[in-house]
Every structure is written in C-alpha cells, then in structure tokens.
Amino acid sequence: MAAVRSEGTFVVVGGGIAGVTCAEQLAVNFPAEDILLVTASPVIKAVTNFKQVSKVLEEFDVEEQPSTVLENRFPNIKVIESGVKQLKSEEHCIFTEDGHQHVYKKLCLCAGAKPKLICEGNPYVLGIRDTDSAQEFQRQLTKAKRIMIVGNGGIALELVYEIEGCEVIWAIKDKAIGNTFFDAGAAEFLTSKLMSEKSEAKIAHRRTIYTIEGAKDENRSKAKADNVGSALGPDWHGGLNLKGPEEFSHSIHIETRCEVKNIYLQEEFKITKKKPLTFPKHQDKPVTVDKETWPVYVELSNGKIYGCDFIVSATGVTPNVHPFLHGNNFDLGEDGGLKVDEQMRTSLPDIYAAGDICTACWQPSPVWQQMRLWTQARQMGWYAAKCMAAATSGHSIDMDFSFELFAHVTKFFNYKVVLLGKYNAQGLGSDHELMLRCTRGQEYVKVVMQNGRMMGAVLIGETDLEETFENLILNQMDLSSYGENLLDPNIDIEDYFD
Numbered sequence: 205m206a207a208v209r210s211e212g213t214f215v216v217v218g219g220g221i222a223g224v225t226c227a228e229q230l231a232v233n234f235p236a237e238d239i240l241l242v243t244a245s246p247v248i249k250a251v252t253n254f255k256q257v258s259k260v261l262e263e264f265d266v267e268e269q270p271s272t273v274l275e276n277r278f279p280n281i282k283v284i285e286s287g288v289k290q291l292k293s294e295e296h297c298i299f300t301e302d303g304h305q306h307v308y309k310k311l312c313l314c315a316g317a318k319p320k321l322i323c324e325g326n327p328y329v330l331g332i333r334d335t336d337s338a339q340e341f342q343r344q345l346t347k348a349k350r351i352m353i354v355g356n357g358g359i360a361l362e363l364v365y366e367i368e369g370c371e372v373i374w375a376i377k378d379k380a381i382g383n384t385f386f387d388a389g390a391a392e393f394l395t396s397k398l399m400s401e402k403s404e405a406k407i408a409h410r411r412t413i414y415t416i417e418g419a420k421d422e423n424r425s426k427a428k429a430d431n432v433g434s435a436l437g438p439d440w441h442g443g444l445n446l447k448g449p450e451e452f453s454h455s456i457h458i459e460t461r462c463e464v465k466n467i468y469l470q471e472e473f474k475i476t477k478k479k480p481l482t483f484p485k486h487q488d489k490p491v492t493v494d495k496e497t498w499p500v501y502v503e504l505s506n507g508k509i510y511g512c513d514f515i516v517s518a519t520g521v522t523p524n525v526h527p528f529l530h531g532n533n534f535d536l537g538e539d540g541g542l543k544v545d546e547q548m549r550t551s552l553p554d555i556y557a558a559g560d561i562c563t564a565c566w567q568p569s570p571v572w573q574q575m576r577l578w579t580q581a582r583q584m585g586w587y588a589a590k591c592m593a594a595a596t597s598g599h600s601i602d603m604d605f606s607f608e609l610f611a612h613v614t615k616f617f618n619y620k621v622v623l624l625g626k627y628n629a630q631g632l633g634s635d636h637e638l639m640l641r642c643t644r645g646q647e648y649v650k651v652v653m654q655n656g657r658m659m660g661a662v663l664i665g666e667t668d669l670e671e672t673f674e675n676l677i678l679n680q681m682d683l684s685s686y687g688e689n690l691l692d693p694n695i696d697i698e699d700y701f702d
C-alpha cells in the first residue's frame with residue numbers, strides 16, 4: 205500500500221487515560237487545528253464522573269468507548285486505530301501499521317506499559333493488563349483448582365480478595381502483604397479483615413482457609429495477551445466472574461520472603477524427579493486436590509515446590525518503549541521509562557510523554573512521588589497538553605498543583621484506602637516518627653511525621669480525615685505541640701485546624 209503522508213499538527217500516541225486526556229485538552233486549546241490520536245487498541249479510555257474530592261484527591265470512573273464517541277465530542281480530534289510501528293524523530297514523523305505516515309509538529313507519547321512477567325513466553329505465566337488479558341485469566345480460572353500469584357502490589361491484593369473456588373498460593377518477596385501500598389501494620393489490619401469477613405462469607409456454607417507461611421499466627425482462621433490494549437483500572441474485576449470450579453470461598457496460602465526460582469512444565473518436572481509439596485497440612489482443608497500431576501510446578505527460593513494450573517505474574521510493569529521507539533536516542537529512567545522534565549518534555553525535541561510510559565525526572569515536591577496509577581496518567585496527560593500548548597506560543601508554565609502532593613484513593617479488601625504524601629516514609633530515612641490509630645475491623649490511621657510536620661498518611665476505612673490531613677501536609681504546619689492529640693478520636697480534628 206502506498207504511504208499516505210498526512211500533515212498532522214499535534215499527534216498523540218495511545219488511547220489510554222493519558223493519551224485521551226492529552227488529546228482532549230489539546231482539542232480545547234487548539235479548536236481550529238486537527239489533533240491526531242493514534243492508538244493500537246480498538247477502543248479508547250475516557251474519564252467519566254470526575255470528582256475533585258479535595259484539593260488534590262480525585263475520583264473518577266473510566267469507560268471504554270468506541271473512538272467515534274470521542275470524535276463526536278471533539279470534532280477536531282481524529283482517531284487513527286493503528287499501532288505505531290516506527291518513530292523517526294529527526295524527520296518529525298511516525299509510521300503506522302496501516303502503512304501511513306504522520307508528520308507532527310509536537311508529539312506526545314502515551315503508549316503505557318506492559319506487565320513485567322517473571323518468565324516471558326511461558327504459556328502458564330499470565331499477566332493482567334487489559335480487557336483481553338483479564339478475560340483470558342477469567343477463562344483459565346474457571347477450570348483451575350490451584351493457581352499461584354506472584355507479586356505483592358495492587359493486582360495481587362485485588363486478586364487474593366476476589367478469587368473464590370480455587371486454591372491460591374500467594375508468593376511474596378516481603379514479610380507482609382501489599383508492600384507497594386502498606387507497611388506491616390496496615391498489612392496486618394487488612395489481613396485480619398480478609399480472614400474474618402471472608403470467613404463469615406458471602407455464603408455461609410462456604411469455608412475459608414487462610415495461612416501465612418512464616419508469620420506468627422501461622423494458622424488459618426475459620427474463618428497471554430499481546431498487551432496492546434489500554435490498562436484496566438478501578439473496579440476492573442467488577443465485570444468478571446473470578447470463580448474457580450470449587451465450592452469454597454477462599455483458600456489462600458501465603459509464602460513470604462521468597463521468589464520464584466524455577467518453573468517446570470509437567471514433563472520437565474518428571475525428569476527432575478522432584479517431589480512436589482502438597483498443599484500445607486491443616487485440619488480444615490476444604491478440598492483435597494489429589495492430583496498426581498499439575499500442568500506446571502513452581503520452585504520457590506525457600507526450597508518449596510508447588511504444582512498448580514497456572515501462575516499469575518503480578519510483578520509490576522515495564523514502560524512500552526520498545527519496539528516502536530527503537531532507533532531514537534531517548535534518555536531513559538532507571539525503570540526504563542522515557543525521562544520527562546517539568547514541562548513533560550522527553551530528551552528529544554518536540555516529543556512529550558505522559559502516563560505509564562514516562563519517568564518523572566524533575567525535582568519533585570518533597571511529598572510527591574511517581575506511581576503508575578490512573579490518576580497520575582490523567583494528570584500527566586492534561587498537564588502535557590498544557591505544556592505543549594504553552595511551548596507552541598513560546599512560553600513555559602508552572603508545574604501543575606496536582607504534583608504538589610501525592611494522593612491516591614482506592615479500595616482494597618472492600619475498605620476505602622487513601623494514601624497521601626510520603627505515606628510509607630519513602631526517602632525519609634530513619635529521621636521520622638509514626639503515629640498510629642487502629643480500630644480492628646474498622647479503621648487504620650497512620651501518619652508520618654518529620655520535625656513536627658506531617659509528611660504522609662495512610663487512611664484505611666471511613667476515617668473522614670483525608671481533607672484535613674491533605675491540608676496539614678500541604679501547609680507543613682508545625683504540629684509538635686499537638687503531640688498524640690493529633691490522632692485522638694475524641695478530638696474533632698477538623699475543628700481543631702479550622
């Protein structure tokens with residue numbers, strides 16, 4: 205097919221939250237110009253029901269929409285559903301799979317990230333990123349008696365809570381669950397919730413088993429995708445039936461402080477003649493999975509070997525910089541993302557980046573850090589468009605307020621979770637203090653203090669403290685004189701600081 209050369213002005217690559225937000229904002233700024241949104245996925249992600257909860261905290265839904273919906277809302281946006289196969293930055297041009305090329309005045313790369321799998325190319329190792337990979341996971345789960353989940357971040361936390369009717373072996377490197385979001389205290393609070401709520405269970409006759417290898421209370425309570433689609437987000441599992449074939453609700457066994465050493469397929473395993481561990485012995489085991497053989501065996505660094513039906517690698521993401529950016533001399537961050545400065549510019553002229561693909565390399569506010577999250581993808585996409593617009597008229601703009609304070613609101617184990625600032629004392633060294641308030645089964649409040657100032661907070665449950673704490677972190681007021689009263693449940697802290 206003959207190449208068609210279009211003279212686009214602003215080109216955005218990626219139909220996820222970062223790319224769509226960037227294109228929308230460019231369309232508003234330049235109503236008389238065409239904005240090209242080039243995306244490999246057949247649907248785009250749109251932010252709906254946006255709510256600014258407080259100065260920095262925001263909540264919104266995310267909808268998959270056909271690209272025509274976006275084009276109808278913004279007549280100057282043209283969506284091209286085709287993957288970019290090559291960028292020629294010196295020629296200010298991208299080449300798409302459909303044989304076309306598009307010249308840009310300014311380009312914003314928002315191609316997201318892909319799962320960083322523990323073992324690439326192994327058909328028994330699944331990553332979850334987009335709708336297709338989530339559906340493939342669901343399909344395989346319906347037949348699975350036991351799976352292994354590797355990783356201790358957002359996806360793993362959500363999966364262990366949602367999966368029913370299938371034994372789950374959860375292998376984590378750390379000694380407590382949820383290391384990307386929580387410290388050991390919060391992890392324990394959540395663990396007890398998982399044990400109690402799930403055992404009381406949605407359906408009374410179902411039984412839950414929960415064991416943590418190496419933890420103090422070792423006993424249970426009774427209680428393949430190509431990854432070109434956009435990343436899933438809040439409530440991604442809501443529409444999926446995450447149910448295995450068995451009749452119990454939960455059966456989770458956690459192996460702490462270990463990594464995957466080897467993965468053997470059934471045939472390889474027979475040759476090595478290793479003896480698999482059976483599921484840890486306990487009296488109320490709800491099901492006996494007396495299979496002699498499993499499709500795949502996982503050897504952990506603690507020497508244990510588990511057979512299972514498949515493995516979910518929930519082990520983080522890698523920015524999508526290959527292969528289409530190959531041959532361009534981008535500066536990359538340590539995590540492999542495109543380095544961007546405080547104006548969202550990459551190291552190459554007229555090329556910006558936003559969302560999961562980029563690595564923020566500006567001097568951040570003392571209470572902000574990058575995390576590859578939905579909210580940051582939206583904020584970066586919006587801000588990148590503003591920067592592109594300003595640069596077009598020869599200006600630069602001040603960093604957007606949303607980068608002043610890290611703020612994330614989400615849900616884990618059915619609890620509202622708010623994370624603010626240096627919520628895990630990230631980068632503060634030993635020079636900090638923690639204050640805690642915890643009511644089992646109800647709320648967990650932790651604040652991180654340094655020199656009498658609040659630097660971060662973890663709020664689990666309906667604490668109603670987010671707005672006040674957000675202000676206290678932002679204004680860096682000296683709180684030394686309040687001491688522990690700060691978390692006294694009998695003091696209405698909102699009134700205190702009004």
Ligand SMILES: Cc1cc2nc3c(=O)[nH]c(=O)nc-3n(C[C@H](O)[C@H](O)[C@H](O)COP(=O)(O)OP(=O)(O)OC[C@H]3O[C@@H](n4cnc5c(N)ncnc54)[C@H](O)[C@@H]3O)c2cc1C
Nearest residue numbers: 218219220221222244245288315316435559560576577578
């Ligand atoms: C299972 C799961 C649950 C999550 N839950 C949450 C949550 O609860 N809260 C939260 O804040 N965050 C959550 N996240 C993270 C969040 O989804 C991402 O941080 C965010 O969606 C990233 O947006 P993005 O636009 O940068 O990238 P993506 O959404 O990955 O979009 C990238 C886009 O680029 C396109 N693309 C890729 N390569 C090319 C190419 N060569 N040519 C053209 N187009 C290309 C893709 O088709 C896609 O449209 C979750 C992620 C996952 C995987």
Ligand SMILES: NC(=O)C1=CN([C@@H]2O[C@H](COP(=O)(O)OP(=O)(O)OC[C@H]3O[C@@H](n4cnc5c(N)ncnc54)[C@H](O)[C@@H]3O)[C@@H](O)[C@H]2O)C=CC1
Nearest residue numbers: 355356357358359360377383384463518519520521576614
């Ligand atoms: N509610 C929320 O906010 C959610 C956010 N997300 C986001 O989606 C993205 C993908 O999620 P996750 O894959 O869970 O990434 P993640 O970054 O949240 O967690 C990755 C986990 O894998 C572990 N890990 C990394 N390499 C490993 C290895 N080789 N062996 C064992 N463990 C290893 C890390 O220690 C970490 O616990 C992340 O950006 C995450 O923040 C995902 C789900 C929910």
